[in-house]
Amino acid sequence: MKLLGAVEAGGTKFVCGIGHEDGTILERVSFPTTTPEETMGQVLDYFRDKPVEAIGIGSFGPIDPIPGSPTYGHITTTPKPHWSHYNIVGTMQAAKGCKVGFDTDVNGAALGELRWGAARGLDNCLYITVGTGIGAGAALGGGLIHGLSHPEMGHILLRRHPDDTYEGICPYHGDCLEGLASGPAIVKRWGVSNGADLPPEHPAWEMEAYYLAQALMNYILILSPQKIIMGGGVMKQSQLFPLIADKLQTQLNGYIQHPSLREHIGGYIVPPGLGDNAGLAGALALAEAALRG
Amino acid sequence: MKLLGAVEAGGTKFVCGIGHEDGTILERVSFPTTTPEETMGQVLDYFRDKPVEAIGIGSFGPIDPIPGSPTYGHITTTPKPHWSHYNIVGTMQAAKGCKVGFDTDVNGAALGELRWGAARGLDNCLYITVGTGIGAGAALGGGLIHGLSHPEMGHILLRRHPDDTYEGICPYHGDCLEGLASGPAIVKRWGVSNGADLPPEHPAWEMEAYYLAQALMNYILILSPQKIIMGGGVMKQSQLFPLIADKLQTQLNGYIQHPSLREHIGGYIVPPGLGDNAGLAGALALAEAALRG
Numbered sequence: 001m002k003l004l005g006a007v008e009a010g011g012t013k014f015v016c017g018i019g020h021e022d023g024t025i026l027e028r029v030s031f032p033t034t035t036p037e038e039t040m041g042q043v044l045d046y047f048r049d050k051p052v053e054a055i056g057i058g059s060f061g062p063i064d065p066i067p068g069s070p071t072y073g074h075i076t077t078t079p080k081p082h083w084s085h086y087n088i089v090g091t092m093q094a095a096k097g098c099k100v101g102f103d104t105d106v107n108g109a110a111l112g113e114l115r116w117g118a119a120r121g122l123d124n125c126l127y128i129t130v131g132t133g134i135g136a137g138a139a140l141g142g143g144l145i146h147g148l149s150h151p152e153m154g155h156i157l158l159r160r161h162p163d164d165t166y167e168g169i170c171p172y173h174g175d176c177l178e179g180l181a182s183g184p185a186i187v188k189r190w191g192v193s194n195g196a197d198l199p200p201e202h203p204a205w206e207m208e209a210y211y212l213a214q215a216l217m218n219y220i221l222i223l224s225p226q227k228i229i230m231g232g233g234v235m236k237q238s239q240l241f242p243l244i245a246d247k248l249q250t251q252l253n254g255y256i257q258h259p260s261l262r263e264h265i266g267g268y269i270v271p272p273g274l275g276d277n278a279g280l281a282g283a284l285a286l287a288e289a290a291l292r293g
Numbered sequence: 294m295k296l297l298g299a300v301e302a303g304g305t306k307f308v309c310g311i312g313h314e315d316g317t318i319l320e321r322v323s324f325p326t327t328t329p330e331e332t333m334g335q336v337l338d339y340f341r342d343k344p345v346e347a348i349g350i351g352s353f354g355p356i357d358p359i360p361g362s363p364t365y366g367h368i369t370t371t372p373k374p375h376w377s378h379y380n381i382v383g384t385m386q387a388a389k390g391c392k393v394g395f396d397t398d399v400n401g402a403a404l405g406e407l408r409w410g411a412a413r414g415l416d417n418c419l420y421i422t423v424g425t426g427i428g429a430g431a432a433l434g435g436g437l438i439h440g441l442s443h444p445e446m447g448h449i450l451l452r453r454h455p456d457d458t459y460e461g462i463c464p465y466h467g468d469c470l471e472g473l474a475s476g477p478a479i480v481k482r483w484g485v486s487n488g489a490d491l492p493p494e495h496p497a498w499e500m501e502a503y504y505l506a507q508a509l510m511n512y513i514l515i516l517s518p519q520k521i522i523m524g525g526g527v528m529k530q531s532q533l534f535p536l537i538a539d540k541l542q543t544q545l546n547g548y549i550q551h552p553s554l555r556e557h558i559g560g561y562i563v564p565p566g567l568g569d570n571a572g573l574a575g576a577l578a579l580a581e582a583a584l585r586g
Contacts, residue, residue, distance in 0.1 A: 077550050124440045130441070138515075140435045147417045156511045159452045172548040179477060218449045222431075222515050224440035228521045245365035255448060255465040257355070257370050258441045 002291065005047055005055035005096075006283035008105060009088065011080055011132070012037055013044055016046050019284045021291075023116030025277055035082045036091075044095045054102035055092060056286030058108030058279060061135075065103050065150050073102055079171075101283075101290030105129075106137035107144040107151075109231070109272070110284030114139040117273030119227040126225040127278070128153070131232035134178040138223050154168045154178040156218060158237065163203075164189075181211040201237040208234070209243035216244065216269065217251045217277050226260070231272040238271075260293050295584065298340055298348035298389075299576035301398060302381065304373055304425070307332055309339050314584075316409030318570055329384075332524050337388045348385060349394040349579030351401030351572060354428075358443050366395055367394045394576075394583030398422075399430035400437040400444075401575030402524070402565070407432040408578050410566030411548040412520045420571070421446075423505065424525035425473040431516050447471040449511060454503045456496075457482075474504040477525050493532040501527070502536035509537065509562065510544045519553070524565040531564075538562055581582045 001020045008015040010033060017028035047055065060285060062078065062156035064071040073089025087137040089102045103111075110127035119125035123141035134154030138145050145151050155176045166189040169173030169182065179185060190204050198204045216261040234240070245265045260268045266282060294313045301308040303326060310321035324335040340348065355371065357364040382395045396404075403420035412418035417433035427447035431438050438444050448469045459482040461468030463474065472478060479488040483497050491497045500508025509521060527533070538558045545554060554562045565571035 023559065140440060141434050143434045145433065145515075145517060146512075147433060148553055149520050149549065151517050151518055152549065156514050157452060157507055159450060172546045173544070199524045214450055217517065218511055220441075221445045221447075221449050222438075222512065224438060224442055224444050226440050251450065251466070253465045256442065256445065260441055272548065 002053045003051055004284055004287040004291070005050060005052035006280050006287060007043060007057045007092075007257065008108075008142065008279040008283050008286065009033075009057055010105065010279070011058040011060045015280050016043055017280050017284070018050055018052060019281075021288050023112070023192040023274075023281055023284065025280060027247055028280055036088075040088070044092075047096060052089035052096070052098060052287075054099040054101060054235035054287040054291040055096060056108065056283040056284055056288070056290060057088060058103060058105040058283040059088060061104050061150065062148065062152070063102070065107075065146055067122065070196075073097065073100070083243050094125055099105045099287075101286030101288075103144055103286055104135065104137055104150050105279055105282065106135040107139075108137070108286045109278045110137035110229075110282070111144060111289065112274060112278060112285040113218055113229050113272060115288070116281060117278065118229050118270050120273070122226040124225055125227045125229060126219055126223060127229045127231065127272070128215075130181065130230065130234040131183050134232075136219065138225060140223065140225070153215075153219065154182075156215060158211055158214045161207045165208060177211060177215050181208055181215075181234075195234065196237070200237070205237060205239055205243060206278060209247050212240065213244045213247035213251060216248050220256070220261075228269045229272050229278075230269060231278050240269075241269060242266075248250040295346045295350060296344055297577055297580040297581055297584065298343060298345035299573050300336060300348065300385075301401075301572040301576050302326075302350055303572070306354045307336055309336055310573050310577070311345060312574075314581050316405070316567075316574055316577065318573060318577065321570075321573055329379045329381075333381070333384055337385075340389060345389070345391060345580075345582040347392040347394065347584040348383065348389060349401065349576040349581070349583060350381060351396060351398040351541055351576040351579055352381060354397050354443065355445070356395070356397060356443065357440055358400075366387040366393075392580075392583040394579030394581075396437055397428065397430055397443050397580055398572055398575065399428040400432070401430070401579045402571045403430035403432040403522075403575070404437060404582065405571060405575035405578040406522050406566055408572060408581070410571065411522050411563050413566070415519040417579050418520045418522060419512055419516060420522045420524065420565070421508075422525035423474065423523065423527040424476050427475050427525075429512065431518060433516065433518070446508075446512065447475075449508060450477075451504055451507045455487065455521055458499060463515055470504060470508050474508075474527075477521045479527070488527065489530070493530070498530060498532055498536060502533055502540050503532065506537045506540035509541050511547070513545075513554075521562045522565050522571075523562060524571050528564065534562060535559075554579050
């Protein structure tokens, strides 16, 4: 079986690993995200003696994932210091000389969940992470969504919960989805140091579910995914899953007549089948896709 | 050049035509939508002596466009009398014996605009019609979006315009996009018999642009289309195009750094390149795709 490399490039840490084409992850290590020189130096050191046939990079964004574009393979306009306009794919290719797959972390995770995780055997799925930020990727029609660039689904506009007076935390849009429902928004709105300190019956979770259900409704109406996988730190609050399912059904109001949205909704909105490996396995899936060409 | 057939199956009329693989339409006829027996009888009569190699049907929905599904090729749960659970593809295949392409009218139109219209030469596009209802289709990655079913983008939830007290006209969701911004919603909100009677400087159009720009923002953040094509009766109000572009830029607030959304937005949100033939040419594109398999 072919050996593949995987890099989950996050804003806090880079997780690296090696694995096989069947999604097996053999080992994982992680390095703090500091400067490209330091962090990528550690990444390249890690891969130096690994005979991988391809490496997949699932990255924080925004990135340029469009082959043929002059800035293909770059992290583009991130506000993160030192990383703006960094050519991560070029650096990796120069060092390893192998094929490199490259996409957003969430596009990768969607592909990994479709290949080996909660959506295995289906044709398409949506993967959402709700944590420090909110992002989503969709695997459909055998590929990932690219157009002008990659999706930025975490920033869609929503209607406000009637009891919510919090202005929102997004520096671009204020009260977009990420502005209202990311981990930092929960912390700021409720004045706690950690959202996980709020008990499961706290109204914070009903409000959180209201926003996430509304986002899912719009994603479903636009993408029609066969399964929705929700990961990230906030979704560790497992009480959110039934709350979201209930609110989604109320909002859809029977408009889409499909058993997945009616009798079987508990199996439609699920945590990652790959658990905390969803991100790294996603990068592995990008490597595997690059290898197949 | 191969001869193809096209059927634009609408709730008011069925437009039929024949054309070539290059998008040329040679003739078009139309029949009022009454019962399946009567209307499809006229359609089949029209095609009887036409030596077409494939026929494309772009249909009002909801439909089942998923090959292999037990109800593939059916119009499914439409409230339109007589048409619920009607096997339109089966009827056509039994009569003509040729390949039949089948999708929503708006998915077809998106494909037609990508092949031969305003998005020719690009990799993907979004087509929206704003009229009696609101629907949208996306052609991307060489295909159309299918998952649980087909998209129903006209029903996404939006935030309300601060001056809007109208409750919305959608029987399922009240004030979803279609409920607030379709032609009938304009007529009801402003108490006119025809939206086209409202002068271009009437506040109705600013409000309409507010809703459509918000919808476009969400579509862009989710699908990242390279071009957005807006058709349908309401979009004959050409003053809407610059209003929508302006509001979209305000809402995005520079979040997506792409020339199409900044300097060149006038060429990004455009009327159909195929004009009033967008629907029929879309059905022709479905025929052409069916022929290619």
